Amino acid sequence: MKDQARVLDPNHxxxxxxxxxxxxxxxxxxxxxxxxxxxxxxAMILRGEAEPEQIGAFLMLLRLKEEAPxxxxxxxxxxxxxxxxxxxxxxxxxxxxxxxxxxxxxxWYLLSVMALVGAGYKVFMHGTEGHTPGRVYTRDVLxxxxxxxxxxxxxxxxxxxxxxxxxxxxxxxxxxxxxxxNLRPLLGLRSPVHSFTRMLNPFNAPTVMQGIFHRGxxxxxxxxxxxxxxxxxxxxRGDGGEIERRPNKPTPVWTTHGTTExxxxxxxxxxxxxxxxxxxxxxxxxxxxxxxGEDSDEYAREAIIGTMAVTLKTMGKADTMExxxxxxxxxxxxxxxxxxxxx
Numbered sequence: 001m002k003d004q005a006r007v008l009d010p011n012h013x014x015x016x017x018x019x020x021x022x023x024x025x026x027x028x029x030x031x032x033x034x035x036x037x038x039x040x041x042x043a044m045i046l047r048g049e050a051e052p053e054q055i056g057a058f059l060m061l062l063r064l065k066e067e068a069p070x071x072x073x074x075x076x077x078x079x080x081x082x083x084x085x086x087x088x089x090x091x092x093x094x095x096x097x098x099x100x101x102x103x104x105x106x107x108w109y110l111l112s113v114m115a116l117v118g119a120g121y122k123v124f125m126h127g128t129e130g131h132t133p134g135r136v137y138t139r140d141v142l143x144x145x146x147x148x149x150x151x152x153x154x155x156x157x158x159x160x161x162x163x164x165x166x167x168x169x170x171x172x173x174x175x176x177x178x179x180x181x182n183l184r185p186l187l188g189l190r191s192p193v194h195s196f197t198r199m200l201n202p203f204n205a206p207t208v209m210q211g212i213f214h215r216g217x218x219x220x221x222x223x224x225x226x227x228x229x230x231x232x233x234x235x236x237r238g239d240g241g242e243i244e245r246r247p248n249k250p251t252p253v254w255t256t257h258g259t260t261e262x263x264x265x266x267x268x269x270x271x272x273x274x275x276x277x278x279x280x281x282x283x284x285x286x287x288x289x290x291x292x293g294e295d296s297d298e299y300a301r302e303a304i305i306g307t308m309a310v311t312l313k314t315m316g317k318a319d320t321m322e323x324x325x326x327x328x329x330x331x332x333x334x335x336x337x338x339x340x341x342x343x
Contacts, residue, residue, distance in 0.1 A: 017054065
């Protein structure tokens with residue numbers, strides 16, 4: 001038996017329709033959503049209070065208009081409002097998002113994370129996978145390495161307390177957000193969901209690292225971090241859109257500390273190659289070979305140390321780029337090459 005058609009009453013518009021109307025009134029009348037409107041609209045979507053047609057129109061109107069910092073911050077805050085958090089949040093040093101995947105170079109940033117964890121810093125990672133064909137995703141590599149994938153925030157809290165590291169897939173953080181990201185093939189374009197998921201920071205880590213692909217989003221993400229009053233936040237165009245410094249190119253990093261003024265710092269190129277050839281094989285077994293010192297790939301080593309250096313300076317563990325680079329090199333040299341610090 002077919003479902004009965006919905007009866008729409010023009011005298012009583014759907015509560016979510018006002019958000020679509022704000023975005024779709026045309027060039028002269030449309031405007032950005034305020035932070036509170038953004039927060040409320042995303043919470044409504046995640047609670048199942050918006051119709052599929054409304055969600056599609058909403059996301060594409062935002063994409064056409066281009067998101068504002070208030071919208072990215074509000075969407076992240078609205079999502080956080082829906083989290084079922086553990087009673088006791090673990091102490092976390094760094095929130096590390098991973099939503100892009102790698103297709104040209106291996107995910108060397110994972111060894112940056114492991115080295116930081118081995119040095120005593122607690123790192124919470126979250127991300128997703130599979131939305132773009134031909135990429136290597138964090139979850140897949142962690143599984144290959146035999147590391148646990150958390151199926152709840154409570155499990156993540158326990159993992160952080162026990163080992164200083166946890167990874168949570170987006171479908172655990174927010175199943176509905178994962179559904180929205182998976183709409184990309186249907187809608188034909190990325191949506192704002194790909195942006196604000198990087199700022200979810202469920203355990204309120206004082207340092208939030210973000211890697212993005214499109215340069216035009218640097219100011220937007222930094223502005224959102226200021227609106228959310230994140231203690232330390234860094235945004236840069238990492239390799240493939242992940243949090244990974246490209247050692248063969250200068251890396252501008254947008255940094256904010258709470259509501260203070262945005263600071264842009266250009267980290268120098270570390271190796272002479274102007275262009276690193278793509279890794280044709282993307283063999284993830286090389287990650288452990290580099291960790292154990294069996295593979296002396298210069299690009300990999302400098303990407304790992306350079307990524308750590310940006311993170312350490314953002315955390316306030318070093319006052320200058322040079323000091324951060326020296327500290328990162330010492331952490332890498334001092335790692336236990338026999339085993340990863342997480343199991």
